[in-house]
Amino acid sequence: MSVLPDGFAALEPFAGLWSAPDMAARAALRDAVGDAERQAFHAAMKSLVRPALERLDGKPLDALDPAERLLLALVLAYPHVAMAVEVQGGAEVRHAALRRHMRITPEISPPA
Amino acid sequence: MTDEPILEMLSVDEAAARFGRGPLPAAPYHDPAWWEREREAVFLRSWIHIGHVCEVPEPGSFVRREIEFAGASLLVMRGRDGQVRAFHNACRHRGSRLVDEMSGKRSKLSCRYHMWTYGSDGTLLSAPDFERFHVAREACALKPVATEVVAGMVFVNFDPQPAQSAREFFGPIAAAMERLPVARATCFTEWTYEIGANWKTNFDNFQENYHLRFIHPRTGEQALGPENPFGYPTHYGFLGPHRGQRLWKNPDPPPIPDSLRLGYARVGELACREGLDFPKTDFKLFPCFHVVGLPPYQNYTHTMYPLGPDRTRGQVRMYWTAPPADAWAAFSREFAAVAIRDVLSEDREAVEASQQGLAAIDEVHFQDHEVLLRHLYLEVEKRVRARGKTAALAEVAA
Ligand code: FES
Ligand SMILES: [Fe+2]
Numbered sequence: 001m002s003v004l005p006d007g008f009a010a011l012e013p014f015a016g017l018w019s020a021p022d023m024a025a026r027a028a029l030r031d032a033v034g035d036a037e038r039q040a041f042h043a044a045m046k047s048l049v050r051p052a053l054e055r056l057d058g059k060p061l062d063a064l065d066p067a068e069r070l071l072l073a074l075v076l077a078y079p080h081v082a083m084a085v086e087v088q089g090g091a092e093v094r095h096a097a098l099r100r101h102m103r104i105t106p107e108i109s110p111p112a
Numbered sequence: 113m114t115d116e117p118i119l120e121m122l123s124v125d126e127a128a129a130r131f132g133r134g135p136l137p138a139a140p141y142h143d144p145a146w147w148e149r150e151r152e153a154v155f156l157r158s159w160i161h162i163g164h165v166c167e168v169p170e171p172g173s174f175v176r177r178e179i180e181f182a183g184a185s186l187l188v189m190r191g192r193d194g195q196v197r198a199f200h201n202a203c204r205h206r207g208s209r210l211v212d213e214m215s216g217k218r219s220k221l222s223c224r225y226h227m228w229t230y231g232s233d234g235t236l237l238s239a240p241d242f243e244r245f246h247v248a249r250e251a252c253a254l255k256p257v258a259t260e261v262v263a264g265m266v267f268v269n270f271d272p273q274p275a276q277s278a279r280e281f282f283g284p285i286a287a288a289m290e291r292l293p294v295a296r297a298t299c300f301t302e303w304t305y306e307i308g309a310n311w312k313t314n315f316d317n318f319q320e321n322y323h324l325r326f327i328h329p330r331t332g333e334q335a336l337g338p339e340n341p342f343g344y345p346t347h348y349g350f351l352g353p354h355r356g357q358r359l360w361k362n363p364d365p366p367p368i369p370d371s372l373r374l375g376y377a378r379v380g381e382l383a384c385r386e387g388l389d390f391p392k393t394d395f396k397l398f399p400c401f402h403v404v405g406l407p408p409y410q411n412y413t414h415t416m417y418p419l420g421p422d423r424t425r426g427q428v429r430m431y432w433t434a435p436p437a438d439a440w441a442a443f444s445r446e447f448a449a450v451a452i453r454d455v456l457s458e459d460r461e462a463v464e465a466s467q468q469g470l471a472a473i474d475e476v477h478f479q480d481h482e483v484l485l486r487h488l489y490l491e492v493e494k495r496v497r498a499r500g501k502t503a504a505l506a507e508v509a510a
Contacts, residue, residue, distance in 0.1 A: 023301065023446060023449065026446075027450070027453075046370070046371070049371075049374060049443075050374060052439075053439055053440055053443060056438065056439035056440075057438060057439060057440060058438060059438060059439070060437065060438060061435075061436060061437075061438060061439070061442065064439075072439050072442065075439060075442075075443055076442060076443060076446050078371070078443075079371070079375060079443070079446045079447040079450045079451075080446075080450055082369070082371030082372070082375075083371075083450050083451065083454050086369035086370070086371050086372070087330050087331060087369060087372070087454070088330060088454070089330070091330065095454070095457065095458065098457040098458060098460045098461060099453065099454065099457040101305045101306070101307070101457070101460060102303045102304075102305050102428075102453050102456065102457050103303055103304055103305065104301075104302070104303045104453075105302040105303065105304065
């Protein structure tokens with residue numbers, strides 16, 4: 001049985017690492033992994049983010065089934081990785097050292 | 113819509129003509145003795161943002177706030193009557209700290225030491241063997257701090273008799289803030305930081321665009337163009353001790369990365385649905401509070417609490433009128449927060465480096481497009497000098 005909704009099997013290799021529970025954890029993940037892992041996740045997600053959002057569209061978050069919830073977690077990890085890969089680029093490691101000081105308050109972040 | 117009718121908007125030359133030119137002494141940015149005077153004259157006498165009513169949704173809900181500049185631990189609590197109050201987190205018997213948790217909900221607060229018990233409005237409800245104290249119960253309520261809610265935000269003033277209410281102090285900005293999402297917020301995204309810089313050094317960084325092209329070469333390029341290579345604002349706005357700016361709109365911004373485009377794809381629609389239609393906002397409220405609104409989805413508050421002459425604690429909050437209704441809303445919020453946090457992180461090194469050299473130079477130089485820095489400086493200085501005079505007169509009288 002697939003862990004992600006139909007059509008998103010290509011993301012399965014990333015589901016373990018990139019499904020963090022909240023924004024603080026996702027930001028920490030961006031910092032913790034290496035450049036190659038960010039690049040690989042970014043490449044796999046890039047063309048699937050919009051289809052994923054469309055697949056999840058219109059459903060209240062608490063009505064998502066486990067597979068959809070997992071897909072949402074990957075979708076929410078994407079902005080972090082996209083900023084790293086598409087905007088910060090080669091400056092990402094240096095930027096991470098500055099960003100670390102901006103501590104996201106976990107319990108009041110929007111629920112994933 | 114913009115904030116134009118609220119602040120008096122001046123061109124850069126008009127602003128310079130009003131607030132002057134020339135260098136100013138650097139000492140207020142680092143001198144411990146000056147900081148002590150500022151603490152007295154500004155921070156213990158101004159309205160300071162410390163929270164939001166959505167953090168204390170029900171009677172008995174409370175949050176604890178440590179306010180370092182006042183050496184105070186405060187409880188912000190909603191009473192049974194629905195009113196939000198702030199008290200010192202200190203038992204009136206012999207000072208015991210009442211609450212250790214950062215937040216919670218209780219109908220009563222009991223002191224562990226001798227079980228004095230207070231209601232959610234701070235009144236002393238009971239105290240064992242109280243007759244032996246020979247004191248009125250009313251005199252033993254939790255010590256209040258002047259508290260006012262404006263646009264859903266909780267402001268406190270450590271002056272036992274503030275010269276003005278918060279609403280008077282903010283003037284027409286109060287009504288403008290009531291129209292922002294923050295006034296109807298039910299939740300928020302938050303991050304906090306500490307930085308090795310005076311609170312003004314840190315605030316000043318957000319009061320000028322001169323640094324954009326050097327510090328934000330990647331995240332700031334949208335704000336710069338050939339006819340405005342520094343991305344200077346078109347106007348600077350003033351209202352008493354408060355100020356703001358009108359950003360220049362780049363007519364021909366460089367293309368944004370694909371992912372960012374996706375992050376913005378639905379924000380207009382989401383903002384309509386969530387009641388997040390708000391005017392473009394930039395209020396820099398005296399002393400240390402910045403309210404930013406870039407419609408449709410990037411609105412945040414930034415509070416800079418001084419910890420000492422060369423250290424500051426910052427808090428950034430993006431306020432939302434409801435939890436994200438669906439995946440698009442969650443995704444767009446995450447994108448907005450990640451983008452703002454990335455930009456604000458970039459300033460850190462420059463701000464700390466600036467602080468480190470301030471003691472070596474006698475004066476700082478402000479160019480015309482740094483007029484907001486000058487305005488903050490002058491407003492602080494005015495209060496410190498006035499307070500010095502009051503204190504000197506009191507000494508003569510005594
Ligand atoms: S110090 Fe609180 S009851 Fe005695
Ligand atoms: Fe900046």
